[in-house]
Amino acid sequence: MKKILIIFAHPALSKSKIHRRLTDSVNNLPGITVNNLYENYPDFYIDIIKEQQLLIEHDIIVLQHPLYWYSSPAILKEWFDLVLQHGFAYGLKGKNLVGKQVISIISTGGDKEVYCKEGRNHFTINEFLVPFKQSVNLCGMEYLPPFVIYGSYSLNNTEIEQLNLKYKKLLFGLRDGQWENNILNSKQYFNDILD
Ligand SMILES: Cc1cc2nc3c(=O)[nH]c(=O)nc-3n(C[C@H](O)[C@H](O)[C@H](O)COP(=O)(O)O)c2cc1C
Incomplete structure (x- = not known):
């Protein structure tokens, strides 16, 4: 069984419809750390050593958050800036990850239809997530297709x-090694692997 670490960023959890329900449902389950x-x-004031240790101890890292201004809430950027240090996460001697x-x-307020070239937001979610994907790749990790919950206000x-x-299903499947790499890389979004 692989170990999953959910790096969760939501600044207003008391008002959350989606993420509070999701994280509550897996908190303290075997192999899953929220x-x-x-x-x-x-x-x-992020505890860098503690966060790096958590990363070392887990096999799969989930970046979970609502989409804020086409990116993540601010603390996740701070986490990237501080935790993924040269010599730890990347560079000649930075091979820990x-x-x-x-x-x-991620969840979005906007509906699926607005996240395309012709839509109001002009770009796809995968295009907005490029900085995350490339940061992950730079650290020698594999960025899987994202799981997206669109139109959260109307659910x-x-x-x-x-x-x-x-x-x-996604978390347990990844934890239990349910999908081969060719399946994981066969779709643009994890939603289509689950359907
Ligand atoms: C500061 C802020 C920025 C947001 N930016 C976006 C955005 O860029 N695109 C979008 O589709 N929704 C945006 N939203 C809507 C959130 O993504 C939506 O409220 C969230 O996904 C709902 O999840 P929750 O019920 O767990 O809070 C934004 C919301 C806030 C408060």
Whole structure:
């Protein structure tokens, strides 16, 4: 069984419809660690050594957050800036993360239709996630297709429960090594692997 670390960034969890439900459903399950950055570091003083140790101890890293201004909430950027140090995460002697898998799990306010060239947001989610993908690649890790929850404002409880089932299927499947690499790389979005 692989070990999954969820790096979770949501600054207003009490108002959350999606992410609170998702993280609550897997907190404390075997092989899954939820690392709630805003809860652990309300003042943004990230414990770099602790975060690096957590990364070393896990095989799969999940970057989970709502999409904020076509990117992540601010603390995740701070986490990247501080934790993925030269000599630890990249560079000649920075090989600690090589071979780990990384996946983004994000939610958007916008509907799926607006995330394309012709749509209101002009770019796809994969295009907005390029800085994450390339940062992960620079560290010798493998960036899997992201899992995207679109149109979060209009989702009803039944739809959220269905998404929660998919989320758990994704995490348990990755943890238990359910998919070969050729399957993981066969789609643009993890949603299509689960369907
Ligand atoms: C500061 C801020 C920026 C946001 N930026 C975007 C955005 O760029 N694109 C988008 O589709 N939704 C955007 N949203 C909507 C959030 O993505 C949406 O509220 C979130 O995915 C819902 O998840 P939750 O129910 O767990 O809070 C933004 C929301 C906030 C508060």
